[in-house]
Amino acid sequence: MKIAETVTFGGSGLDRAAELRGKSDLLADKLTHGAPVLMIWRGKPLVAGADRDRLAWVDAKHALVPDRLDQLVFLGMDDGQPRFAADVSHWEPVEMDRESLGLFLDPSEQHPPDVPANHVFAELRLIMTRLSARDAELAATAKAVLGWHHTHGFCARCGAETQMAQGGWQRDCVTCGGHHFPRTDPVVIMLITRGNKVLMGRSPGWPDRMYSLLAGFVEPGETIEAAVRREVFEEAGIRVGRVDYLASQPWAFPSSLMFGCYGEAISDEITIDPTEIEDAIWVTREDMMQVFADTHPDIAPARKGAIAHFLLHRWLADQLD
Known part of the structure; x- marks a missing residue:
């Protein structure tokens, strides 16, 4: 494995x-x-x-x-x-x-x-x-x-009430014959580096000191690589060159599949979009080691179990396979 x-x-x-x-x-x-x-x-x-x-x-x-x-x-x-x-x-x-x-x-x-x-x-x-x-x-x-059943009780085609089928993995509309299936939203979450530093951001309303890797939904007609470049530029104004896939994580909050990616920044200057994120910063490896030890004054460690923590830990350990 x-x-x-x-x-x-x-x-x-x-x-x-x-x-x-x-x-x-x-x-x-x-x-x-x-x-x-x-x-x-x-x-x-x-x-x-x-x-x-x-x-x-x-x-x-x-x-x-x-x-x-x-x-x-x-x-x-x-x-x-x-x-x-x-x-x-x-x-x-x-x-x-x-x-x-x-x-x-x-x-x-x-x-x-x-x-x-x-x-x-x-x-x-x-x-x-x-x-x-x-x-x-x-x-x-x-x-x-x-969670999907809770929010999808009616047919998206005709509006009639639907019924659970196939052991809970389908909803059927008896009015128009439509079949509906649990949705999974594709999300890219990216470890963006520039030399010895990694890009971190925070969303409005997050707890104090909470920063994480940038993330965003993949749009229709878009590749994972393109989504990484678009989201990073939209949120932080950073241009990204090479992009590689690293790992994925089902994230049932409520129903996403997180595509963990690694990208190399080709620019440094951060310009945030305040409608997207509250802040973005570059964090060095040395500072990130303090973050993981929970001794950094401004950044709390990423939540264990989340793919952001997984990717950052692998970056620090030089195990980005």
Whole structure:
């Protein structure tokens, strides 16, 4: 396995068993006989343990699941065992910290009924590096697909209500016959260097000291390389020459595929577009080492598990393969 495949949410090799998605009777039988279900509450997976380091599974008889049986997503086969996911966002906790729910990173946890005390719904971005590669892939898949269903209940062709099909991997319109599939938005995120320094930026509203690599959506009719050059110039006024692909990461916040790229800048002077980003700066290797040690006065370390952290770490280690 290449180093690039060890990025968080990648490298698990989950058997998605697409050939089983259309076999609704078989999947229903698996649920009847105790197939594990991962509950997702408002984007948060149910996790277990004092360190919140593994997914917690229930069966289809759990109090929050039975009225959602026709809305479950078949995630695939894990060591020969089928796995499902259920959106239980309809559940209302007795006590809920609504202010935390709106934060950039929600630290609050919710404890659903009929599970052990150490089973809670937790923000995936906060616990993603604690999960095994398989659990991380299952959680990201469940969050992304269920999130798509939440926002795509009506046909984009005729406006009629759609129905879940194919084990949760399709929505069908009975009015016009249209078929709709979970979307993934392509995003480039780029390690742009100029000699001994790397380009970093921050978006409005980010926490203090938070900087990251520049990123942006790939536009229709555009290559990855062209998107890198366009986004860097639009946001920071920097021209980029050579561009190479490094690694990719599924990013279920809400449904992107991040294409990690390396680019060589052919200009130095930064001119930001304030409608795109709040700030952009060049950071030397020496300063970036301070950032990773969390001793830099102005820049916080990139969040572990995010592809930005992965790419920066590989740059510092001279392992850009």
